Amino acid sequence: GESVGLHLPTLSVQEGDNSIINCAYSNSASDYFIWYKQESGKGPQFIIDIRSNMDKRQGQRVTVLLNKTVKHLSLQIAATQPGDSAVYFCAENIHPGSGYALNFGKGTSLLVTP
Amino acid sequence: KAGVTQTPRYLIKTRGQQVTLSCSPISGHRSVSWYQQTPGQGLQFLFEYFSETQRNKGNFPGRFSGRQFSNSRSEMNVSTLELGDSALYLCASSPGGEAYEQYFGPGTRLTVT
Numbered sequence: 001g002e003s004v005g006l007h008l009p010t011l012s013v014q015e016g017d018n019s020i021i022n023c024a025y026s027n028s029a030s031d032y033f034i035w036y037k038q039e040s041g042k043g044p045q046f047i048i049d050i051r052s053n054m055d056k057r058q059g060q061r062v063t064v065l066l067n068k069t070v071k072h073l074s075l076q077i078a079a080t081q082p083g084d085s086a087v088y089f090c091a092e093n094i095h096p097g098s099g100y101a102l103n104f105g106k107g108t109s110l111l112v113t114p
Numbered sequence: 115k116a117g118v119t120q121t122p123r124y125l126i127k128t129r130g131q132q133v134t135l136s137c138s139p140i141s142g143h144r145s146v147s148w149y150q151q152t153p154g155q156g157l158q159f160l161f162e163y164f165s166e167t168q169r170n171k172g173n174f175p176g177r178f179s180g181r182q183f184s185n186s187r188s189e190m191n192v193s194t195l196e197l198g199d200s201a202l203y204l205c206a207s208s209p210g211g212e213a214y215e216q217y218f219g220p221g222t223r224l225t226v227t
Contacts, residue, residue, distance in 0.1 A: 032214045034214070034215070034216070036218075041220075042220060043118075043204050043206075043218035043219050043220045043221050044157070044204070044206075044218045045218070046215055046216070046217060046218075049214065049215060089156075089157065091157075093214060094159075095170050098169065098170065099145065099162050099164055099169040099170050100145060100147055100162050100169075100170065100208055100214060100216060101147070101159050101162060101170040101172065102147070102149075102157075102159055102216065103159065104149075104156055104157035104158075104159075105156070106156045107156060
């Protein structure tokens with residue numbers, strides 16, 4: 001079965017609000033997690049990543065939180081903008097220590113309304 | 115730096131045929147991975163190549179194969195195409211080593227009729 005899953009398939013937020021997208025994973029050996037944004041007709045775009053030895057990492061308007069106890073990952077987007085509307089995927093590296101093999105979640109569609 | 119490029123962008127094939135897709139990674143990147151994206155299954159890992167060697171492989175049948183050249187460019191091949199192979203095929207490159215960031219290309223949209 002799939003080891004990475006998203007709690008909500010669709011999230012609608014108002015412009016200016018903060019968005020939180022959640023993700024659950026089941027492989028406790030995964031050492032690396034990434035969030036991607038995919039707009040229609042484009043390939044996934046790297047947003048932010050976090051290694052398993054960290055709990056939190058911040059980027060520009062985005063923060064990723066990792067809770068290894070409950071195997072939960074979240075992406076927080078501050079002051080959400082219309083340009084943030086896209087599908088967001090979390091992914092985990094399921095071959096730690098031997099290269100890259102990302103297992104992706106199904107994705108959450110984020111819709112930002114004015 | 116130029117991003118990951120994939121050719122062709124769109125392809126239509128008939129069942130039973132074979133197809134070869136090409137990927138040029140970001141300059142200096144040594145790892146190339148391939149993914150299949152479909153509405154039903156989402157993004158699924160196919161395989162990863164590093165320094166011309168397949169380092170990781172996903173759960174796809176042997177009809178799916180790939181290779182990497184000395185300049186890090188990669189190709190993937192699908193033989194005996196089935197209708198279910200219709201998908202967006204994405205290539206991602208990474209510097210390798212401790213850098214895990216993968217950068218994706220725009221994909222090749224394959225339609226099997």
